[in-house]
Amino acid sequence: MLRYLLHKLALIVPTVFGISLAAFAFVRLLPGDPILALAGERGVSPERYAQLIEQFGYNRPYVIQYLEYIGRVLTGDFGISIATKRPVLGEFQALFPATLELATIALIIAVLLGIPAGIFAAIKRGSWFDQATMGVALTGYSMPIFWWGLLLIIFFSGYLGWTPVSGRIGLQYFFKPTTGFMLIDSLISGKSGAFRSAASHLILPAIVLATIPLAVIARQTRSAMLEVLGEDYVRTARAKGLAPRRVIGLHAFRNALIPVVTTIGLQVGTLMAGAILTETIFSWPGIGKWMIDAIGKRDYVVVQSGLLIIALIVMAVNLIVDVLYAVINPRIRVQ
Amino acid sequence: MKKKLTFAAALLAASVIGGMANAKQLVYCSEASPAGFDPSPWSGGNDFDASSRTIYSRLVEFDHGKTTISPGLAESWTVSDDGLEYTFKLRPGVKFQTTDYFTPTRDLNADDVIFSFERQWKKENPWYSYLEGTGWEYFTGMGFPDLLKEIVKVDDLTVKFVLNKPEVAFLPDLGMDFASIVSKEYADQLDKAGTRQQFTQKPIGTGPFQFVDYQVDAVIRYAAWDGYYGGRQKIDDLIFAITTDPAVRAQKLKAGECDIMSYPAPADIAGLQADTNLKVDEQEGLNIGYLAYNTTVPPFDKVEVRKALNMAVNKKAIIDAVYQGAGQPAVNPIPPTMWSYNKDIKDDPYDPEAAKKMLADAGVKDLSMKIWAMPVSRPYNPNAQRVAEMIQADYAAVGVKAEIVSYEWTEYRERGKQKDRDGAFQLGWTGDNGDPDNFLFLLGCDAIGQSNYAIWCNKEFEDLLKKGKATTDVAERTKIYEEAQVVFKREAPWLTIAHSKVFMPMNKKVSGYVMDPLGIHRFDGVDVTE
Numbered sequence: 001m002l003r004y005l006l007h008k009l010a011l012i013v014p015t016v017f018g019i020s021l022a023a024f025a026f027v028r029l030l031p032g033d034p035i036l037a038l039a040g041e042r043g044v045s046p047e048r049y050a051q052l053i054e055q056f057g058y059n060r061p062y063v064i065q066y067l068e069y070i071g072r073v074l075t076g077d078f079g080i081s082i083a084t085k086r087p088v089l090g091e092f093q094a095l096f097p098a099t100l101e102l103a104t105i106a107l108i109i110a111v112l113l114g115i116p117a118g119i120f121a122a123i124k125r126g127s128w129f130d131q132a133t134m135g136v137a138l139t140g141y142s143m144p145i146f147w148w149g150l151l152l153i154i155f156f157s158g159y160l161g162w163t164p165v166s167g168r169i170g171l172q173y174f175f176k177p178t179t180g181f182m183l184i185d186s187l188i189s190g191k192s193g194a195f196r197s198a199a200s201h202l203i204l205p206a207i208v209l210a211t212i213p214l215a216v217i218a219r220q221t222r223s224a225m226l227e228v229l230g231e232d233y234v235r236t237a238r239a240k241g242l243a244p245r246r247v248i249g250l251h252a253f254r255n256a257l258i259p260v261v262t263t264i265g266l267q268v269g270t271l272m273a274g275a276i277l278t279e280t281i282f283s284w285p286g287i288g289k290w291m292i293d294a295i296g297k298r299d300y301v302v303v304q305s306g307l308l309i310i311a312l313i314v315m316a317v318n319l320i321v322d323v324l325y326a327v328i329n330p331r332i333r334v335q
Numbered sequence: 336m337k338k339k340l341t342f343a344a345a346l347l348a349a350s351v352i353g354g355m356a357n358a359k360q361l362v363y364c365s366e367a368s369p370a371g372f373d374p375s376p377w378s379g380g381n382d383f384d385a386s387s388r389t390i391y392s393r394l395v396e397f398d399h400g401k402t403t404i405s406p407g408l409a410e411s412w413t414v415s416d417d418g419l420e421y422t423f424k425l426r427p428g429v430k431f432q433t434t435d436y437f438t439p440t441r442d443l444n445a446d447d448v449i450f451s452f453e454r455q456w457k458k459e460n461p462w463y464s465y466l467e468g469t470g471w472e473y474f475t476g477m478g479f480p481d482l483l484k485e486i487v488k489v490d491d492l493t494v495k496f497v498l499n500k501p502e503v504a505f506l507p508d509l510g511m512d513f514a515s516i517v518s519k520e521y522a523d524q525l526d527k528a529g530t531r532q533q534f535t536q537k538p539i540g541t542g543p544f545q546f547v548d549y550q551v552d553a554v555i556r557y558a559a560w561d562g563y564y565g566g567r568q569k570i571d572d573l574i575f576a577i578t579t580d581p582a583v584r585a586q587k588l589k590a591g592e593c594d595i596m597s598y599p600a601p602a603d604i605a606g607l608q609a610d611t612n613l614k615v616d617e618q619e620g621l622n623i624g625y626l627a628y629n630t631t632v633p634p635f636d637k638v639e640v641r642k643a644l645n646m647a648v649n650k651k652a653i654i655d656a657v658y659q660g661a662g663q664p665a666v667n668p669i670p671p672t673m674w675s676y677n678k679d680i681k682d683d684p685y686d687p688e689a690a691k692k693m694l695a696d697a698g699v700k701d702l703s704m705k706i707w708a709m710p711v712s713r714p715y716n717p718n719a720q721r722v723a724e725m726i727q728a729d730y731a732a733v734g735v736k737a738e739i740v741s742y743e744w745t746e747y748r749e750r751g752k753q754k755d756r757d758g759a760f761q762l763g764w765t766g767d768n769g770d771p772d773n774f775l776f777l778l779g780c781d782a783i784g785q786s787n788y789a790i791w792c793n794k795e796f797e798d799l800l801k802k803g804k805a806t807t808d809v810a811e812r813t814k815i816y817e818e819a820q821v822v823f824k825r826e827a828p829w830l831t832i833a834h835s836k837v838f839m840p841m842n843k844k845v846s847g848y849v850m851d852p853l854g855i856h857r858f859d860g861v862d863v864t865e
Binding site: 032033036039044045046051052055056082083084085086091094095150153154157161164166167171174176177280281282286289290293298 | 360362367368370371376378466467468469470472475476532535536548550551552553554556574576577578579580582583586587589590592742743744745746748749784785
């Protein structure tokens with residue numbers, strides 16, 4: 001098991017460097033630069049521009065800039081935002097709990113609805129339930145997040161008035177964050193109605209963010225279940241007279257779990273990407289919105305460091321998923 | 336002593352937080368997060384709304400809803416005959432805000448004024464580079480490093496600005512956000528503690544509201560400052576709910592989650608106007624949307640060609656389709672609400688037949704050109720792509736073939752400045768300080784390579800511009816600028832497209848909000864009826 005873990009860890013090192021290089025290059029490939037973006041429509045004189053480029057060191061060869069950057073990152077210094085002048089890591093730490101909370105609830109929704117939907121669709125293959133579930137899943141998968149979010153806001157917040165339009169909690173609740181997770185902080189605050197307010201603010205963005213992963217998980221569970229249900233050992237289990245619930249729950253589902261767990265692990269990346277749009281629509285103060293703002297301002301430091309930190313987190317989650325495989329399926333450890 | 340202060344601070348925080356339930360509260364749905372709360376290093380309107388206009392004050396202040404100025408922290412001033420010395424008498428007894436992180440021991444004095452400018456000006460000032468990479472762009476952009484010779488403390492409540500050259504717009508400039516007055520005592524305290532960064536995170540000013548809390552990218556909270564020299568505000572709490580999407584801001588306003596919002600999308604305005612709980616204030620924007628020809632490249636170097644192209648464009652159709660009626664065709668480079676606007680100038684008429692003939696007379700045949708379309712929406716031009724398409728169709732009717740080009744926003748402006756730029760370039764401007772020079776300088780010879788996208792340097796216009804800047808008498812300046820507009824219209828370096836209207840939707844329970852021609856959102860004097 002340890003060897004397996006070390007092998008996985010060894011793969012992460014070149015990946016991190018690759019991503020840091022890609023992030024560094026990506027932001028510089030975008031047209032425009034941070035000096036011009038900062039100057040705005042007022043513009044900046046060529047002399048002043050030259051001065052500022054010199055000051056930030058963006059006139060030096062890219063190789064030098066990258067090596068310096070990576071050197072600082074290795075010491076835990078992710079740099080200072082060009083736009084806000086605040087440390088990138090500090091901004092990330094302040095905003096990440098909001099994204100994590102949203103993504104976790106979205107993932108819970110996706111898993112809790114997606115897996116049972118997939119299982120039932122597989123069991124009732126070809127039935128109207130199967131057709132309807134997969135139809136809805138395909139629609140969910142193809143739905144543009146921005147449009148979907150706005151549609152839900154207009155219907156549930158505007159027309160029905162059931163949920164708040166945006167934000168994380170009602171403005172009447174004001175307390176210093178303890179954990180950064182609003183659901184937990186609202187409980188700790190002891191203010192009556194705070195938790196309810198936080199939950200009602202979370203529900204729409206979580207549904208929007210859960211839509212694509214839910215569709216993917218449901219479809220993946222269905223296909224994995226169908227494959228397993230056709231296996232000999234399932235037929236044998238049935239022939240032995242085991243109860244259908246036991247056959248599906250114990251024999252089929254356990255074996256269908258591996259691709260499903262893989263899919264769930266991969267959804268972390270999807271959730272991060274989806275968070276960018278979801279957070280923008282719902283004014284959710286997380287890292288997705290933060291990255292979008294940084295790209296708009298050509299804030300090289302935030303974009304390259306932010307991408308790297310997000311990638312590190314996604315890789316860490318994938319590593320955990322890999323370890324989980326090994327726990328679920330001992331054959332993987334041996335291989 | 337320290338314990339007492341901590342207790343007092345805790346009491347203040349508790350009263351701010353605890354009092355919230357009964358407090359009179361105004362929620363403003365703002366469009367973006369501020370980069371920081373120091374009023375001087377940044378240049379975005381949303382930065383100013385969140386810092387300078389709420390927390391800080393200036394020596395002079397723009398009158399509510401106007402571009403004229405009145406005494407602010409300076410109760411009076413005198414200007415020397417040569418226009419080189421401005422002596423300000425400071426208002427006595429002005430208090431800096433007391434918060435849980437700063438308790439001032441003295442009132443505002445000349446040291447604060449000098450510090451507020453020198454930190455942006457003198458590189459040897461330790462606060463010049465307290466934020467990495469700060470260029471103090473507004474201070475620099477307004478030409479202050481060259482303009483200021485020295486700032487002298489005459490006594491505690493008298494401060495003298497000595498200039499290198501006369502500058503008629505100096506007083507309005509001091510009403511601008513970058514010229515907000517900060518506390519030197521607070522800066523010294525942070526210096527001692529080694530926490531300079533806090534200056535922009537936990538601000539202290541003399542303005543109508545004091546800072547309470549900022550949850551990054553989400554909510555900014557302010558409380559009315561009891562010691563404000565202009566009197567305590569009627570609202571107790573001011574909250575900025577940061578909501579980047581205009582459609583979502585409109586939904587929040589309709590749902591009662593905010594009381595007032597900035598920058599509605601043109602498509603949402605009718606819906607907001609129809610809502611019986613809301614009212615939508617509107618005002619002529621102090622702005623201009625234009626199309627700049629490259630006057631150095633043939634055939635656009637010929638006035639007749641530029642005039643002909645101006646006459647080919649149906650501006651009214653553009654106003655109706657793109658500005659959705661919320662604008663008016665622009666005649667001059669300055670908006671009609673600004674003093675010195677020349678009402679006698681007639682616009683080039685929309686006359687495709689005459690335009691065609693003028694082009695033929697100028698020897699222009701089968702002209703192909705580019706029309707540049709901004710990739711972003713701005714109050715002065717909500718949809719540059721659509722404007723470009725309409726101009727393209729109008730040009731086609733007079734036999735001119737046009738291709739529309741666009742680039743990423745910063746790239747767009749950079750490419751537009753190139754002297755050999757191919758084609759006519761859309762852009763616009765919103766005024767900073769209500770002075771005509773703040774618009775006309777866009778066409779000055781010195782602005783080529785920066786804001787003069789017509790790359791137009793006309794001696795007659797330039798002389799008038801310089802004369803205007805050196806003249807203090809307003810009546811005389813008015814005449815000079817009226818004449819400059821005549822030269823502009825005759826030479827036609829731009830197709831002046833439109834001056835747009837600006838809208839401010841709010842709940843009917845909000846009273847006392849005055850729209851600002853400079854595009855600032857200020858909440859002093861605003862009340863909310865429960």
